[in-house]
Amino acid sequence: MEHEHVRGVDPAVADALEGEIDRQRETLQMIASENHVSRAVLDAQSSVLTNKYAEGYPGERYYGGCEFADEVERLAIDRATELFGAEHVNVQPHSGTQANQAVYFAMLEPGDKVLSLDLTHGGHLSHGHPANFTGQLYEVEQYEVDxxxxxxxxxxxxxxxxxxxxxxxxxxxxxxxxEVEWERIQEAADSVDALHLADIAHITGLVAAGVHPSPVGVADFVTGSTHKTIRAGRGGIVMCDEEYADDIDAAVFPGGQGGPLMHNVAGKAVGFGEALESEFEEYAERTVANAKALGETLADHGFELVSGGTDNHLVLADLRPSHPDTTGGDAEEALEEAGIVLNGNTVPGETRSAFNPSGIRAGTPGLTTRGFDEEDMAVVGDCIARVIDSPEDRDVIDEVREEVADLCEANPLYESD
Known part of the structure; x- marks a missing residue:
């Protein structure tokens, strides 16, 4: 993947871009919120639509020359509608957080009450953390896992x-x-006459493929990211019933952002089209199967998995019982040296700082995109365990790095690699 035009103008940036593609090729990307998009999505997101302002919505823009921007956005909306079965879809949010922001801005007033899952128990910053606008604008209380x-x-x-x-x-x-039982949460919201926002940022692709239950048609609002388990490039999406459509659209634009990133919307359109193909369901099923295989391997090595396993694309391990002197940050650093990129993560009952927590979170979307299967994931799980067992052993790290190189060579990032 060359960047000759960049190199001719800015060699320093070209070097960084080439370094990043080499890093992705040569390491195992296991951050649960990351994936690898197709070359078609890459092309769409780097297209000349980056030059186009298109404030407003298809057919109702504030600038001229939007006929092709309208066409692309309508394609993205239509394909998302088909994928998720929603009455109304807005594909303009720049991120999942801005999708959540649109719902809050549309339906709440400052000082209103938000009930969400605690961050250390698996929630998200945009669900009410004090450092986020939600925690600053609204009164927030949080529930927990058992x-x-x-x-x-x-x-x-x-x-x-x-x-x-x-x-x-x-x-x-x-x-x-x-898996999340959306209906039970909806019942709790209904019992107090509250709205229900289901944020499927991590499982958007699993929901689209039907391998995780969908909150569409259950919750009042469904938001998501478009770059995690669905491979449609970076961005967000909001879905709702038609009765809320005007309020949501106004909260996205002009309420929360100006012109949409039309090149990103083009990536969403291409990625949603790919997700409508039968192969995507197979991909989603394999993503879950790979996560189960990874979890089982780690459990066999004595790691304690939060909830005892997984139903989706990620595995969350609490290191305290098996490796009390190793933090999630220690594990993350040692694994990255060995070519395995995941993140330290808080776990229920966290006793350490969020900057150096007690657990690790590993996801399988990216490796599944590269073609990894359950046998490969057992090898990966063994590699992770060996490094965390001996995070300062240079020989172990070097041995695992060689195994990672073999896995990457057998499962190239792009077909031309």
């Missing part, structure tokens, strides 16, 4: 809702390895 099982405590959530009387209940998570 500390014994690692599963969502639906009864506790319902009881908390009765006590707190929120205006909106937020579901959907960034580090929760189990």
């Amino acid at each position: 500390p014994e099982t690692g599963y969502l405590d639906y009864e506790g959530l319902a009881d908390h809702a009765e006590e707190f009387d929120p205006d909106i209940v937020v579901s959907g998570y960034s580090a929760y390895p189990r």
Whole structure:
């Protein structure tokens, strides 16, 4: 993948771009929120649509010359509608957080009440963390997973809702390895006359493929990212019933952002089209199967998995029982030296800082895109365990790095690699 035009103008940036593609080729990308898009999505996202301002919506723009921008956005909307079965879709948010922002801005007033999952139990910054605008604008209380099982405590959530009387209940998570029972959360929201926002940022592709239950048609609002388990490039999406359509659209533009990134919308259109193909369902199923295989391998090595396993694309391991002196940050650093890129992560009952937590989170979307299967994931799991068992052993790290190189060579990032 060459960047000759960049190199002719800015060699320093070209060097960084080439370094990044080499890094992706030669390492195992296991951050659960990352994936590898197709060359078609890359082409769409780097297209001349980056030159085009298109404030407004198809047929109602504030600038001229938007006929092709309209065509691309309508394709993205139509394909997302088919994928998810939503009545209304807005594909303009720049990120999942801005998709969430649109729902908050459309439906809440400053000081309204938000009930969401605690960040250390698998929630997300945009669900009410004090450092995020949600925690600064709204009154937030948070529910937790059951500390014994690692599963969502639906009864506790319902009881908390009765006590707190929120205006909106937020579901959907960034580090929760189990299926979500959307209907039970909807019941809790209905019982206190609250709205329900389901944030499927991590599982957008799994929901689209039907391998995870969908909150569309259950929750009042569904938001997501378009670059995690669905490979449509970086961005966000909001889905809702038609009754909320005008309010959501106004909250996206002009409420939360100006002109949409039309090149990103083009990437979404291409990626959604790819997700409508039968091969995508196979990909999503393999992503989950690979995560299960990874989790089983780590468990066989003595790692304690939060909730005991996984139903989706990620594995969350608590290092404290098996490796009490190793933090998630220690593990992340040693594994990256060995060519395995994942992240330290907080776990339920966290006793350390979020900057150097007690767990690790590993995802399988990117490796599955490269063609990894369950046998490969068992090898990867063994490599992870060996490094965390001996994070300062240079020989172990070098040995694993060689095995990673073999895996990458057998499963090239792009066909021409």
